[in-house]
Amino acid sequence: MPATPPHRGGGWEGGFFSLEELTYSLTAQQRGIENIPTEEHKRNLTRLVDCVLDRVRAEWGSPIIVTSGYRCEALNKAVGGVTSSYHMRGMAADIRPQRGALGSLFECIMGMFMDGDIGLTECYIDSEKGFIHVAYDAQAFNVWPFISN
Ligand SMILES: [Zn+2]
Numbered sequence: 083m084p085a086t087p088p089h090r091g092g093g094w095e096g097g098f099f100s101l102e103e104l105t106y107s108l109t110a111q112q113r114g115i116e117n118i119p120t121e122e123h124k125r126n127l128t129r130l131v132d133c134v135l136d137r138v139r140a141e142w143g144s145p146i147i148v149t150s151g152y153r154c155e156a157l158n159k160a161v162g163g164v165t166s167s168y169h170m171r172g173m174a175a176d177i178r179p180q181r182g183a184l185g186s187l188f189e190c191i192m193g194m195f196m197d198g199d200i201g202l203t204e205c206y207i208d209s210e211k212g213f214i215h216v217a218y219d220a221q222a223f224n225v226w227p228f229i230s231n
Pocket residue numbers: 150169174175176215216
């Protein structure tokens with residue numbers, strides 16, 4: 083097994099992402115939807131940040147923008163998300179690089195996955211809408227057990 087990269091593993095403190103940016107939604111704001119995660123959702127978002135997002139951000143080396151993170155049921159409906167979406171459980175994020183090509187970030191993520199540096203349950207690139215969807219569910223798809231918590 084490859085060694086896991088140095089990682090603080092401590093949630094949001096000192097990391098690259100905030101709970102606010104993982105829950106913010108312009109659509110929710112415009113439509114008056116209260117997109118508030120439960121404690122369980124927050125725990126899942128913390129795991130997503132620890133096991134995927136912070137590691138990818140560190141490897142990528144420049145800012146990554148979250149275009150969609152947690153979605154409550156109403157918001158998920160409003161954006162046309164699938165009913166079983168990991169976004170509704172706080173286990174998924176759509177991201178794009180602030181600088182650099184979307185495809186390059188996708189290659190970076192795939193490389194990390196192949197090397198065992200991150201776990202992924204879902205990952206795809208939507209070039210048209212300009213984001214990469216990543217989901218991490220430690221229970222359902224424990225491909226890299228050494229990084230689950
Ligand atoms: Zn997504």
